[in-house]
Amino acid sequence: MQPLNIGILGVSNHFFKRCFTPLKHSKMIHVYAIASRNEERAREASTKWHIPKYYDSYEALIADKNLDAVYIPLPNHMHLAYIKKCADAGKHVICEKPITLNADEAIEASHYADKHGIKLMEAFMYRFHPKWQRAKELVMQGEIGPVTSIHTIFSYHNTNPDNIRNVKAYGGGALYDIGCYAISTARFIMDKEPIRVMGQAHINPTFHVDDLTSGIMDFGGPRCLFTVGTQTFPEQEVTIHGTAGTITVTIPFNDIPEIQGKILVKTSAGERVITFDPIDQYQLEFEAFAKAIREDLPVPLSPTDSIGNMKVIDALFQSAETSQWVTL
Structure with missing residues (x-):
């Protein structure tokens, strides 16, 4: 090619x-x-x-x-x-x-x-890492039973006033920058759209953007919860809870290409760690994009998917302003 x-x-x-x-x-x-x-x-x-x-x-x-x-x-x-x-x-x-x-x-x-x-x-580079594909496969195969909730934490510490993530006019803030990952992963694993959401946000008094935001996405039974922050200690982890076990994706977003990827599976049969050879998710992402162009295939992450993510972001901003559930 x-x-x-x-x-x-x-x-x-x-x-x-x-x-x-x-x-x-x-x-x-x-x-x-x-x-x-x-x-x-x-x-x-x-x-x-x-x-x-x-x-x-x-x-x-x-x-x-x-x-x-x-x-x-x-x-x-x-x-x-x-x-x-x-x-x-x-x-x-x-x-x-x-x-x-x-x-x-x-x-x-x-x-x-x-x-x-x-x-x-x-x-969304994470979608192309084998550990996420395997996590979804395990869910679809019923490894942990029906999903009951997904818990996501993603944070970093950035107080630079000139950084675009801290500039309101540029579309800065935690929900836009990293909350989008929590929303995307929940929709990816659940393989459907939430029916309503609730959001809470702390608006930084200096930058006037959200620097700590939490959300609940109701998928008609299962609920996915997240907290994202731009001025707190760096952390990231996603745990998928089911009726029969959990799947934890370590370093779920900013994967380090030089080390093995890992997911931890816990069920009544015990615990096991599934490892993945070091790989660069950005390379996989761009190559998938190139393949879609050269072979005239649909891109693997469609604009329809992106629209769905933005609808949830819009609803969470609305909920944070009104302190009410917002129906999608």
Whole structure:
């Protein structure tokens, strides 16, 4: 398969810290171009990382006829506009989560992509790790009986006022940044949508974004609970509870590619640890995206799925404001 020429919008710390190295090793992806509105930063990144082309504007990169697709790791409030600009230029898009700021925007992005014949995928990398696929398989096989609840904790500590996660106008805050994972994993494991949600949020008095948010998703019996925080001790874990056991996914989101992945299964028969060879979930994610483009297949994480996630986020924000359950 011919490698996919991909361009990167912005000189993102996340991209170079998490994604670039595995993509350089991939035979399916070629990081062809990078853009920054600061030409010097774009040139420096191009030179340091041996990226063939650099541009001093996002629009110039998108216009490059040699590009097949664009990765959008820009601040959340810019996602919709640049999805549409990429679609106008016939470029496929893999966009960082959350795909947009609300469900209406996600619907607009999906329709625009369809209208222009491009593939659009939200970058939830965890979905591609074998440990998550195995966890869902165990649930579907009835390993722990019917699921009764899922408990998720995800947190980090960031008090930098200039960080986009702490800027309200950019779509900052805990629910957008990491609560989206708790919602996505619950919907993935339950394989359906919640019927109602309840949310509570603490709004940081300095940044005016939520820095600690908890939510309950009611799936018509089973309930999935989460707490996410941006100014608390770093932690992440997901435990799936069933009538006959539990499955705990360790390091569920920011998996470390150099070490074995693990899930812990507890049932009346005892405990066992299932391990997975070290693997890079970002490489798997981008390669799945490339395969969908080259073989004209549906992307493995559809815009419909992304719209579902944004509907839950919208409802949780509404619930946090009203202190009431919100029906979906």
